[in-house]
Amino acid sequence: MTPAPVTELPLLRIEALTKRFDGFTALDNVSVDIKPGERFGLIGPNGSGKTTLINCISGAFRTEPSTVTFNGEDITRLPPHVRTRRGIARSFQIPRPFRSMTVIENLMVAVDFTSGHLTLSVDDHRDQAMAILQQMGLAAKANAGVTGLSQVELRKMELARAMATRPKLLISDEAMAGLSGSEVDEVLDLLIKLAGESITIIMIEHIMQAVMRFSERIMCLEAGKIIAIGKPSDVMANARVQEAYLGT
Ligand SMILES: Nc1ncnc2c1ncn2[C@@H]1O[C@H](COP(=O)(O)OP(=O)(O)OP(=O)(O)O)[C@@H](O)[C@H]1O
DSSP states (O other), X not given: OOOOOOOOOOSEEEEEEEEEETTEEEEEEEEEEEOTTOEEEEEOSTTSSHHHHHHHHHTSSXXXXXXXXXXXXXXXXXXXXXXXXXXXXXXXXXXXXXXXXXXXXXXXXXXXXXXXXXXXXXXXXXXXHHHHHHHTTOGGGTTSBGGGOOHHHHHHHHHHHXXXXXXXXXXXXXXXXTOOHHHHHHHHHHHHHHHHTTOEEEEEOSOHHHHHHHOSEEEEEETTEEEEEEOHHHHHHOHHHHHHTSOO
């Protein structure tokens, strides 16, 4: 007997998402499925709706009547902190660490946030935070103050803070902006390593080489609409993408 085809449920499903600010439509009927473990690139010119889409996924913006389903659960009405506990984490374009704390203390706060009903000791918090710092190549900076970090270390710490919430889905919002070529490669290698450890990643990035190298699929938005989605080479070859995004 021929076995039934395996149907892989999406980790994230967005259905008919429209987001308006007063009369202005920032997202227009966007639907997309993201598979578990997928490396997904989100591109589009300035103002095309990328950050708005992330805010709708993370819960910062309400999205009704459209639905957002995560890991099989309708999370449309869940507030951001509950979505984080369900496994959605985002890093911010401009890192927002607690500046008076050390690197490891910043991570311990994030560990504490998602430890839920578990009563963890300070040592448990520290051990979990240190494990994340090791994973992110930042262990040597554990006891450093945040203000002494370089730009690339700050970006890695921002990603580490997101990772400390033990996400299934990590949304990386322009983690490489303003970094040098070799620093971009460092952060990219880190994100690829995390994806290899079964984290699903949505990467928003203007650095095209980085998105191309990272992504298994790319979606391009323009004026709140999906104008292309598919393999990176196909999306980049798309005439509308070239016109809208690359200005050619
Ligand atoms: N809270 C808000 N209130 C009103 N308009 C908003 C709000 N947030 C975003 N917009 C508008 O929605 C549109 C999409 O913005 P968004 O920030 O999602 O674009 P983006 O693709 O992330 O741009 P960028 O690449 O510059 O970060 C823009 O025209 C923006 O001005």
